[in-house]
Amino acid sequence: MKRSERLVDMTKFLMERPHKLISLPFFAQRYDAAKSSISEDLAILKHTLASNQDGILETVAGAAGGVRYIPYLGKSHAEEYLSDLASRVEDPSRILPGGFVYLSDVLSNSQDLQQIGKLFATRYAYSNVDVVMTVETKGISLAQSVARYLNVPFVIARKRSKVTEGATVSVNYISSSLDRVSKMELPTRALKKESNVLIVDDFMKGGGTLTGMEQLAHEFDCDVVGICVLCEADFDKDKLVDDYMSLVKINKIDTQKKIILAEPGNFLTETDFSHL
Amino acid sequence: MKRSERLVDMTKFLMERPHKLISLPFFAQRYDAAKSSISEDLAILKHTLASNQDGILETVAGAAGGVRYIPYLGKSHAEEYLSDLASRVEDPSRILPGGFVYLSDVLSNSQDLQQIGKLFATRYAYSNVDVVMTVETKGISLAQSVARYLNVPFVIARKRSKVTEGATVSVNYISSSLDRVSKMELPTRALKKESNVLIVDDFMKGGGTLTGMEQLAHEFDCDVVGICVLCEADFDKDKLVDDYMSLVKINKIDTQKKIILAEPGNFLTETDFSHL
Structure with missing residues (x-):
């Protein structure tokens, strides 16, 4: 196979397997080419x-080495996307009755989910995340997208028992909204047990739902490596969690x-983007 | 930019924008290269x-032309994946009490979702799907993945009213299970209104939930272009829908x-794969 064809196939192959270590001999054999x-x-x-x-190709030296594609967005891409998102x-x-905000269009748009997933995957690219956790329903698409770029599974906490899940562990939490x-x-x-969990949700008001997920993670002896939300509503009341990452911060809603009024959240200031 | 670099960037660019028509002048300008x-x-x-x-690059001629990347899997890839999935x-x-089947691991695995999404996107690549519809909770990850490869939005029907969604349209349906x-x-x-809707769900027993989604689509004057499920349980009772596509067919559960006992569903026989 020619170099030009190898490059097309290799790009596609690596993009479909983020964070996975691929050995050089594997590629050498796939393309019948010299190392x-x-x-x-x-x-x-x-x-x-x-x-x-727009991504890192990490080289791991040694006998067990190879390359790994890491989805990773530069700061200027993040700034551009987040100011556009905040203005949207x-x-x-x-604005919905009760001071709620309609975001389902963002949460179900493939291009937005791609950008949002990449942003959170950038921030936690080197945090050894084993699994992404969310709670039904609206956080699911975000969790799935982040999990895709970290190439880990995601789990969905349920608010009601379902007979199709088998045995469960449950916690109580204060739903502050x-x-x-x-x-x-x-x-x-x-x-x-003992996984590194990244918690993801769509909207944070008081943070009660997020504390519920933290508790659930602890019930499984897991470590919470981070908490990510698409939007935080800043004006509401004291937060029950303080260490979180938001993409958009809503400063005011006048029904x-x-x-x-919205602006980019603390994601931009709390992420160092230094791996690029 | 050299050809080798252009090929890497172009592959990535097109893969991130499936089904979107990109004009040649756009690329010529992006890479400062001759058409x-x-x-x-x-x-x-x-x-x-x-x-x-593993995909089609479609060329559209004329002044408004360009190229379009269409995720499309060949039959041998589909056969290989589906026999592996059925055996898993x-x-x-x-097996869960009541004859239910635990599938959440498949529904939350990035690599499975990628394959499943591509398979359904292959079948409906040329069906002018405008939007993918599912119902909470377990169908969501499938719908998102199919929507990603068709590059269309997805919508989630809810089983309970939520104050964060605004005005809604509701239907009643027989939940046969x-x-x-x-x-x-x-x-x-x-x-x-008047969109072409592709309905996606995780599990079909009687098909009642699917008829609910069909009704919802009709309330919005939409056409249903197809119904896809991950698993159908074949032994249960008469189906309320007959025109559907399943990836896996469960023939027997003995608690x-x-x-x-499972085998690949009707997807393989009902898809012609002829566009490759």
Whole structure:
């Protein structure tokens, strides 16, 4: 196979397997090419990704070595996307009765999910995440997208028992936007003990739902390596969690005047982007 | 930019934008290269995808023309994946009380979701799907994955009202696995009138939930272009829908003897794979 064809196939192959270590002999065999040619191919790939600030090709030396494609967005891409997203969130037709915000269009748009997934996967690229956790329903698409770019599974905590999940572990938590005690649960077989868990959700008001997921993770003896939300509503009340990452921060919702003010969240300042 | 670098970037660019028409002048400008060079690049890409039976690069001629990357898996890839999946479904530890089957591991595994998404996107690549519809909770990851490869949005019907969605349209349907009348609903702004809808769900027993989604689609004056499920349980009772596509067919569950028998579903026989 010619270099040009190898490069097309290799790019596709690596993009479909983020974070997975692929050995040079594997590629040498796949393309019936010398290892030195494969190394040159990979150098081209690495250089192209780096100059676009859109991914890292990491080389692992040694007998058990190889290469690994790491989805990773540069700061300028993040800034550009997040200011666009924040301005789209400011559309007053998103305001719903009770000060809620309609975000389902963002949460079900493939291109948005791709960007959001890459952003969180950038921040936690080197955090050894084993699994992404969310709670039904709206966080699911975000969790799936982050999990895709980290190439790990995701688990969905449920708010009601389902007969199709088998044995479960449940916790109680304060749902602060509803001011009541709620329950969420996870099938025992869904999460391995002592995993590193990244918690993802769509919207944070008081943070009660997030504390529920933290508790669930602890019930499985897991470590929480991070908490990510698409939107935080900053004006509401004291938060129950303090160490989290938000992409968009809503500063004000005026239901009467139909005004909603948003800006990029703390993601930009809390991420160092230094691996590129 | 050299051809080798252009090929890496072009492959990545197109893979991130399935089904979207990209004009040649766009690429010529992006890479500061002659249109004739870009045409040669694209011919290499097209040839490589075709020889791997793993995608189509479609050329659209004329002034408004360009190229379009279409995720499309060849029949041998589909056969290989589906026989592996069916044999994994046969694991007796999946059997839950009541004859239910644990599938959450498949539904939350990035690599499985990638294959499943590509398979359904192959079948409906030329069906002008505008939107993918599912119902909470377990169908969501499938719908998202299919939507990603078709590059269209997806909508999630809810079984309970939520205050964060605004105005909704609801329908009643017979939930055949529970033998009762249930309700599902969709926010009015989530689905455009007269769209072509592809319905996706995880598991079909009687098909009641699927008829609910069909009804919802009709309430929005939409056409249903197809119904896809991951698993169908064939032994149960008469189906309420007859025109559907399944990836895996479960022929028998014996809870006492801990036996579950599965085989690839009708997807393989009902898909012609002729566009490759």
